[in-house]
Amino acid sequence: MTRRGPVVAGLMLSTALAAMDATIVATAVPAIVRDLGAFSLFPWVIAVYMLAQAVCTPIYGGLADVYGRKPMLLVGAATFLAGSLLAGVAWSMPVLIVARAVQGIGAGAILPITQTIAGDLYPLAQRGRISALMSTVWGGSALLGPALGGLLSEFGLWRWVFLLNLPIGVAALAMVTVFLRESVERRPHRLDLFGTALLAAGVVTVMIGLQETVWWLIAPGLALLAAFLRWERHAAEPVVPPWVWRDRMLLGSFLGSALVGVVLIAPALYLPTYAQGVLGVGAVAAGFALATQSIGWPLxxxxxxxxxxxxxxxxxxxxxxxxxxxxxxxxxxxxxxxPLVYAGLCAFVNGAGLGLVSVSCLVGAQSVVGWERRGVVTGGVVFFRSAGSAVGTAVFAAVASLSLLSSGSVGSVDDVAAALDGPGAQAARSALAFAVHHVFLAMTVVVVLGVPAVLVMPRRGRPLSETLSKADPETVSEGGEDGGRTRADR
Structure with a gap:
């Protein structure tokens, strides 16, 4: 019998693991660049993590429906911890990027499978609350992350940004291993390796084209993604099953999640740097400005x-x-x-909006499927959010780079970090402010154009209980005290 309390505690620790890592790195940028150099490569420290996470997320989601949630979560968390260890001892920026890729491969399991297990444990009417609880953990961890990252950076201990994952991850693994019980009916499974390769190649090619402003790469990248969609129609067990596109709730949830990923990344990448380089505050204060986003989200x-x-x-x-x-x-x-307070207020409002959109997309998608497809659907929601963040990272990095270079104040992007502490500090600050302003303008355009994405979701014209009885009868029939039993307990 699965014990909810300890399992939820393990899921919360796992969520904290991913949340801390997603925010703590941003405030460590100046310290990492001082030690490892290559500021122009730093966006890839973020992007490669998100790319690896995005590509692996639907794979883990499908495997979780076949082999169970527990083994996939354990494999992913162990891989994430291995990447964290390598990042903590990285001796160059390329090594750090490789380590972040390993972390991303593991992170592809953590968020979707913890959310899937939460969906298994609780009926639909209670999933919003458990999702809010997980969001609160995310917010608390993300609140601590920027401040802790800034504090460690100021003392020259940025490597502990990654090494702190190890004790948290070990505790999470222990709780899930001991207390989560599953009994899964195994069936033959064929991993869609070719589809995965097409997806990874397409996203990587598009990202390189955007981030490095090599425009001619975008067309072949889009062609690879088109080939991926075509292949998925005939694959035995596709990474993204074609049936998900035929349901308006799933399609709207996926598009909304992609938008959340894009909008989330702009402040995460550029607000701490702006606060330190332009507003002139310390790393800890800059971390708190970003952390208000993580307060608004769970609220x-x-x-x-x-x-x-x-x-x-x-x-x-x-x-x-x-x-x-x-x-x-x-x-x-x-x-x-x-004032820094205004920057924090911007982030707070942004987090509040993203909190409403993200929960609606996740729970809405889970509401139309049963246990056998919940892993795939949850993985799809997280995949599109991660993919949105990865593409957003590349787009905003391209906007920042072009803006810096067009300002005429710096010779290259790498010159900005050095110039902030040198005789040309004022010109460098002006160039940085100019670049980040254009990033936020691009973010505004994306948000406005993305509003119709959520309109794809169906308008509910009947009581929710009737919708649930048709969309998720397995969950509705298990209401009350036994409503949260996992399939393993039935």
């Missing part, structure tokens, strides 16, 4: 279940999009004379 996520139970998933997601649009406009008004 809004905690309200999401009340909203979608009463008004539906689409209305809740649209409410979140309104907040995201407001925050994007606020970010564009951020200037060199702005």
């Amino acid at each position: 809004a996520a905690g309200l999401a279940d009340r909203l979608y139970l009463r008004y539906g998933f689409r209305a809740t997601a649209l409410a979140g999009m309104v907040l995201v649009v407001v925050s994007a406009v606020m970010f564009t008004l951020l200037g060199p004379a702005s």
